[in-house]
Amino acid sequence: MSVLYIVLPVTLVIVGVAIGAYTWAARAGQFDDLTTPAMRMLFDDPAVKPADLPPVGRRND
C-alpha cells in the first residue's frame, strides 16, 4: 500500500494541472462558441494566388 503515498500526490499534481488548463481555457473564451470551430476545421487552407508565390528562378543544369 505504500505506493499510494507516492501515487496520490502525483494525482494531485495532475488534477492541479488539469484544473489550471481548464480554467485558462474557459476564461480565454475557448468555450464561447461551440458550433463554428467544428465547421472551420474542415476547410482547406486558402488557395494560394500565383501572384503571392516567389518569382521563378532559372534552372541550374
Next chain:
Amino acid sequence: MSDAAPGATAQASPAAAICEHCGTPLAAGVPGRFCCAGCRTAFALLHEHGLDGWYRLSDRDGRSVATSGRAFGEFDHTAFQSLYVRRTADGDAAIDLYLEGVHCSACVWLVERVPIAIPGVVRAELDVRRALASIVWDDAAVPLSEIARFLDQLGYRPHPFRGATREVRRQQEDRVLLTRIGVAGALATNVMLLALAQYAGWFSGMDDQAAQFFRWWSLALTIPAVLWPGRTFFTGAWAALRAGVVHMDVPVALALAAGLLRGAWNTWQGTGPIYFDGVTFLIFLLLCGRGVQQFAQRRATDAAELLGVLAPSAARVCQDDGTVHEIPVEAVLPGMMLEVRAGDTLAADGVVEQGTSEVDGSLLTGESRPVPVAAGDVVFAGTVNLTAWLAVRVTAAGEASRLGHLLREVEAGQRRRAPLVQLADRLAGRFVVAVLLLALATLVVWWPADPTRAIDYAIAVLIVTCPCALALATPLAMHAAIGQAARRGILIKHGEVLERMAVPARLVLDKTGTLTEGRLRVVAWQGDPMVRPLVLALEQDAVHPVARAFREAWPELRAAPDATRHTTLGSGVRGVVGGRRVVVGSSRFVGAGATVNAGWTAWADDAAAAGRTPILVAVDDVVVAGAALEDTLRPDAVSAVARLVRLGFVPAILSGDHPLLTQRAAVEVGIPIAAAQGGATPEQKRAVIAAAALQGPVVMVGDGVNDAAALTAAHVGIGVHGGAEACLAVADVHLAAPGLEPLVELAEGARRTMRLIKVLLGVSLAYNAVGAVLAMTGHIDPLIAAVLMPGTSVLNVLAAWRTRTFPGPAR
C-alpha cells in the same frame, strides 16, 4: 455539394439554365449566366480572389442570394463608429456585425476569407449559431463601409450589433459559471474515487493508517471545492437572509457547511463518517443544473435580440448644397432635413416640408389603416413611409422623439417589475424550518442517552436532508422546457414565465398584428375579373400595403406587360398598361379623372362603413371594378382563443385601432364586446394593464411599440411574430413562429412543466423524509448515504430530460 450549385468551371447548359452564383432558374432563351448584376459581381469577386471553393462547400438548397446594393455610408460616420467600434490592443478597429442570410459552413468559410479579398482587414470570425461576425481591420487602410459593401455583395447584409456591452457582461458570467462547473467536477470525481477506495476498505479491510491518509486527502480536495465553486451558494444564502427571505441556497449552504465541518472534525478525530463525496458531488450537480438553465435561457434571449438588430440604422440627410448623405440614426439632430424614400422607416419626429404620401404607423399607434400626409403634417419616428418621397424637417430625434419617450417608459416599467418567488424557493422556507426542527428534536431526544451521538445524528439529519434533488428539479425541468419550446419557435427569456403561464389569468390581446395579420388583404372583388392583370401591372413593384394585398390576392396571375406607371401620389396609382389608361385607388382619387356612377359610390360607401378599405379600378376613364381590403384575422385566431378560454384564460382586446374595428374583431373571435377596448394610446394601454395587474395575474400579447410599455406592466408580456424591435426586446416571450397557435402551446407547455416540477419536488421531499427518519434513528451509515444522495438527483435529471413538455417537431 448541392446540384443547384455549379462549380466555377461548369458551363451553363441550355437545358437547365440557372444562375451561376445563386442558383435561381433563368428565363429560357435569354443569354447570360447570372440572374442579376449582384450575382455577377459576387461571382466575379469570388473568382478574382481565388475563392471558387465556396461553390463546392455551399449547400444553399436553392435559396437565392439577396444583395441590397446599399452604400453603407453611415458605417464610416463618427457617431456610428463611437457607438459600435472598439479598439484592439494592437490599435486596430473591431466591430461585431450581425449578418443576414448566414446558415451553413460555406458561410463561415466565405466570411472568414474576407481578409484575403480586402487588404487591411486583419481578421474576420463568424459565430454561425448567432450569425455574428467579429471583424478586426486597420481603419487607416480601409473604411468600414467598403467591408460592409463587400459582405452585402456576397449576400450577407450587415447590421451593427447593438448591445455589445451587455454581451461582454454575459460572456463574463458564462465563463465564470463554466469555470466553476469544471473545477467542481474535477474535484468531485477525485473525491469520489477516494471514497470508492474507502468503501472498498470498509468491506474488505484497510489498515488504519491508510484509511486516515485517505480521509486527510479527501479533506484536502473538499476544502477548495467548497471555498471556490461552492462559495456561490454561501453568498447567495447570505444575500437572501439579509434581504429577509429564504432562498433555495439557504438549505444548500447549511448542508454544505454541516458536511464540511463534521467531516473535518471526524477526520481530525480519526473516527466516524465523512461526507466529502456527497458534499463535492452536490456542488457539482447543483452548478450543472444552474448552468444548463442559464445557457438555455441565453440561447432564447440571443435569438430574440438578434432579430431586433435588423432595425434600420441609417437616415438620409439632405445637405444645404443639395447632396444626400447616409448618417447613423444616432447622429440625427433637430433642424436637419431628412429625405425619406418610399418604404423607409422614419428616423426621427418631424414636419413634412415637401411631398405627399401615406404613412403606416401600425407599430407605433396600432392603427391598421395608412394615414395620408402632406406638407405641414407631423410624422413620427418608427412609422413607415409608404407611397412617395418625402422631405421632413426634424423636430425631435433620439430620446426626445415620441418613440424615445415610449422606450424610456418601457425601461422604467422593466425596472419596477418585482421578481416572482419561484415554487422551489417558496418551499425552501418551510423546508429549512422543518429540517432545523428535526435536527433539534434529534439532539434533544438523544442527548440524555449519549451527547456525542446526539450531536452526530443531528448533524447527519442536516446533511442527509440536503435538498440536492429539490434544488435541481426546477432548473432542470425549466431548462428542458425552454429548450423544447425554442425548437417550436417559442423563445422564453426566463423561467418565471412558465410558472406564471401555468395558472389561469386575464389574457389581454392587441388587435392589429396580433389577432389580425397586421396587413391588408383583398376580401371582396366586384366587377370584371379580366382587369386584374392590369391592376397587377401597376402595383407590381410598390411597397404600399394595398399593392402588396393585390399581389398576394392572385398569385396565379401574371401582370399584363407593357406598363408605364405615372403617379403613385397619395391614395392611388395611375398609368398606362398595353395602351389603356388604368387608374387604381380610392373613390376620390379615381373620381378625379374618371366617371364614377352612383352604384360604385354606394358600393364604396358600404365597404367603408363595414370597416373595409374600398379601392376602385377605372379603365379608359370608366370604373369597371372594385376591391374591398381588410386587415383580416389570423386564420387560427378563433380556434386559438377558444382553446385558451378552455384553459381558463379570460380574453380581452386592447387596441389602438378604431373602436368599431376593435369590436368587430372581438365579435369574430368570440370575445364579448364589453371586453374589447379600442382607440387606446400607448399610455392608456399601460395604465389599463397596470390597473388590471393589481387585481390578478395578467398576460399581455402584442406586437407594436405601442404595446411595449403595457407588456412590461403585465405579469407576462408576449411579443408575437413580426413585431417591432422595442416590443420584442421587453417581452418575456417572443413567438418566433407566425400565428396564435404558439400562444396556446406556451400555455399548455407551461402547465406540463409545472406539473413535472411538482412531481419532481414531491419525489425529492419523500426521499428527504426517508433520509431524515433513518438519520434520526441512527441508521445512516456512509454507504447508504452514498447511494441515497445521488440517487434521486439522477432520477430527477432523467425525468426532466425525457418529459416532452413542448411536444411536436422543430419549426
